[in-house]
Amino acid sequence: MFTNRKSTRVSLRVLAACLVLYPVVALSETAQDDDNDDANDAREHYEAREALRLGQILPLDKIIEAVRKEIAGDIIEIEFERNDGRYVYELEIIDPSGRVVEVEVDARTAEILEREEDE
Template sequence: MYRRTIVPLAIALGILGAGGTLHADERDHELAREALQQGQVLPLRQVLDKVEREYQGQVLKIEFERDDGRYVYEIRLLQKDGRMAKLKVDAVDGRVLKIKRKGDF
């Protein structure tokens, strides 16, 4: 499984509004950019809009992974109730595949 941090790319592509600070190298940027340009993944902003609406929280960290042959956004957020949550979201259709809350990690 390859982990890819994507926020700097998302900012560069203009698909992420104001948010947290993360790090990525050029290969991470290129992989995510190519997947987005080829229509293989949803824009990050679209995925974040859904996650923020449904899980009521502030995004703290985003990673882009290739997990079992599929692209996945791994999103950590601080929910309004103060709990941390980690979601795995299918980057193709935006479905939440898995959620863990603090204490579950």
Template sequence: MLHALARLALALGVAAGALAPAHADRAREQEDARKAVERGEALPLVELLGRIRAQLGGELVGVSFERKHGRWVYEFKVVGEGGQIEEVYVDAATAEILKREGR
């Protein structure tokens, strides 16, 4: 019994440690977005969504923010009516849809 508890504690510790890098990445991504908006290089997410929400074509289930090819890009994960997941890449400064993947 004690060995089982020790193995469980170890497994939970390893799992928690695996989440730490993902949390750090998310915090860095949020900081990048905040700074880009402050510098006028990106629209705030709420404003951008107001412009393109109808064009996404499904239920929004995830968003990320990163630099791609010299510009800031919001990447939206959208679940369509048929259950398919699509990634929609949007220029963060102009709200222009750049690319769709997964349709």
């Protein structure tokens, strides 16, 4: 097989450029994803504050109090969402046995709508 030294050098330069630029592109995409996550978080916080101000949802401490009456454990994550036209909180809890319990709670009434346990 015959190879041209010039084309090999060009190929190596292209490969080197790709290797140098890949982390830059990957980091910029990660930064954009982080920016999108931050924007979504800000929107969710604003929506929750506004719904609370308008009396459409209960304060988070009341939601947590109601959930703790039903499920013991440490809350490790809370998300605020709107599902099927209803504001809900999704909580992840590690129960005393170490299992993760996910609950969906009506943000207006504190009623547990759904409960799912990982086995």
